[in-house]
Amino acid sequence: MSKQYILVVDDEPDIRELIRDILVDEGFEVSVADCANQANEVRRGRRPDLVLLDIWMPDLDGISLLKQWNDDGELSFPVIMISGHGNIETAVEATRLGAYDFLEKPLSMAKLLLTVQRALDSAKLQRENVNLRRQSELVIEPTGRSEIMRALREQAKRIAQTDARVLITGEPGTGKEIFARYIHQHSSRSDNPFIDVGVTSIANENAAVELFGREEGEQIYYGLLEQANGGTLLLTEIAEMDFSIQAKLIGAIESQSFLRVGGSESVRFDVRIIAANHGDLGEAVASQRFREDLYYQLNVLPLHISPLREHPEDVPELLDYYVEHFVAAEGLSYRGFTTAAQNRLRNYGWSGNVRELKNLVQRLLILGGKGDIELQEIDMALGVVSAAADAKPLVDFDLPLREARERFEKAYLEHQLELTEGNVGKVAQRTGMERTHLYRKMRALGINIKRDSAGDS
Numbered sequence: 001m002s003k004q005y006i007l008v009v010d011d012e013p014d015i016r017e018l019i020r021d022i023l024v025d026e027g028f029e030v031s032v033a034d035c036a037n038q039a040n041e042v043r044r045g046r047r048p049d050l051v052l053l054d055i056w057m058p059d060l061d062g063i064s065l066l067k068q069w070n071d072d073g074e075l076s077f078p079v080i081m082i083s084g085h086g087n088i089e090t091a092v093e094a095t096r097l098g099a100y101d102f103l104e105k106p107l108s109m110a111k112l113l114l115t116v117q118r119a120l121d122s123a124k125l126q127r128e129n130v131n132l133r134r135q136s137e138l139v140i141e142p143t144g145r146s147e148i149m150r151a152l153r154e155q156a157k158r159i160a161q162t163d164a165r166v167l168i169t170g171e172p173g174t175g176k177e178i179f180a181r182y183i184h185q186h187s188s189r190s191d192n193p194f195i196d197v198g199v200t201s202i203a204n205e206n207a208a209v210e211l212f213g214r215e216e217g218e219q220i221y222y223g224l225l226e227q228a229n230g231g232t233l234l235l236t237e238i239a240e241m242d243f244s245i246q247a248k249l250i251g252a253i254e255s256q257s258f259l260r261v262g263g264s265e266s267v268r269f270d271v272r273i274i275a276a277n278h279g280d281l282g283e284a285v286a287s288q289r290f291r292e293d294l295y296y297q298l299n300v301l302p303l304h305i306s307p308l309r310e311h312p313e314d315v316p317e318l319l320d321y322y323v324e325h326f327v328a329a330e331g332l333s334y335r336g337f338t339t340a341a342q343n344r345l346r347n348y349g350w351s352g353n354v355r356e357l358k359n360l361v362q363r364l365l366i367l368g369g370k371g372d373i374e375l376q377e378i379d380m381a382l383g384v385v386s387a388a389a390d391a392k393p394l395v396d397f398d399l400p401l402r403e404a405r406e407r408f409e410k411a412y413l414e415h416q417l418e419l420t421e422g423n424v425g426k427v428a429q430r431t432g433m434e435r436t437h438l439y440r441k442m443r444a445l446g447i448n449i450k451r452d453s454a455g456d457s
Contacts, residue, residue, distance in 0.1 A: 036060035055083035144314035170305030173355030192231030
């Protein structure tokens with residue numbers, strides 16, 4: 001695994017070498033540069049995790065170099081400015097351009113090391129926050145106590161102890177991304193980046209830049225392979241990767257280096273690649289949609305995730321997990337599932353697997369009433385009148401969202417009226433709706449309202 005990599009830029013040899021020696025003793029990998037041009041050359045060869053940058057240099061001052069690096073509005077790494085002739089205006093300008101901190105010479109080595117560690121920790125936290133925004137939730141471990149899930153977790157832990165590439169397969173919604181993150185969390189790379197990207201989300205014309213980066217003069221865009229350096233890169237739906245990018249990726253894997261788009265010098269990298277696909281990648285190879293040599297490079301350690309229908313005993317625990325998640329994450333009201341409701345869901349087909357279950361729980365908590373979720377509400381949410389063989393959908397899923405929602409709401413309220421024998425007051429209690437609002441809703445949906453003197457006077 002790669003050590004954290006720091007670039008020290010200072011035109012004074014004694015200071016430059018002293019800082020390097022101290023940082024190396026602390027376990028960092030360090031490169032040095034004595035001017036802006038040399039700093040750009042070193043940065044072009046490898047993306048640093050942090051830069052210590054002097055203000056005064058013979059060719060270009062540190063502020064101008066920082067401005068050059070920040071030309072796109074965001075630095076690709078934390079920068080700590082150092083100077084023996086600094087002032088308030090210089091420090092403010094450096095901070096405005098994105099510098100993490102400003103240290104004055106003569107340097108206190110204790111303060112320097114503390115600032116370096118804080119800058120690296122801050123960059124790590126920023127990466128984690130970005131990654132969290134990409135994820136629907138941070139999963140500590142795949143949920144389930146079935147023998148299938150226990151075996152999968154144990155297999156993932158064994159895989160995590162190696163650095164070999166992994167190919168995860170399974171139906172859509174089974175949790176391939178969760179297992180990839182689980183492998184990363186249990187590996188020696190866990191303190192370094194975990195970056196995931198859906199291959200289908202990258203336009204073919206931009207895929208090379210997204211993965212391998214780009215150089216335009218002194219401007220460098222670091223691609224996903226460099227952003228994930230020292231950590232793990234997850235590539236989902238790998239079978240959809242453009243054939244030309246497959247060729248470039250196989251070359252990078254074999255040589256552990258690549259050329260950025262527009263670059264002329266190879267860049268070395270240390271990344272564990274995990275690929276995921278919902279279909280049999282071997283079929284894509286057989287149909288010549290996927291390179292055979294890349295398939296064998298990625299399929300070093302295969303991990304197949306079973307569909308939920310093969311371990312339905314995990315359904316109750318998954319229901320509890322996602323109820324707790326949405327209550328905590330979105331502030332929704334807690335609702336449990338009755339035994340009959342759980343049994344209905346244990347015997348449901350789950351064509352969308354865990355993702356479908358998660359979406360169902362969210363829908364029930366948002367659209368449902370109060371109290372425990374019962375069997376009738378489950379059938380309504382699943383879009384069937386009953387579990388009979390001739391059950392028909394209540395909602396046409398090809399409809400626009402607004403029309404589909406209105407049809408569902410109408411069927412839901414008509415069902416509640418049937419259960420309460422037309423007592424709107426009881427429907428209001430069951431659904432948790434204010435009665436006046438309920439009347440307006442039913443009139444808007446064209447529901448025939450029959451008031452009864454006992455409950456709706």
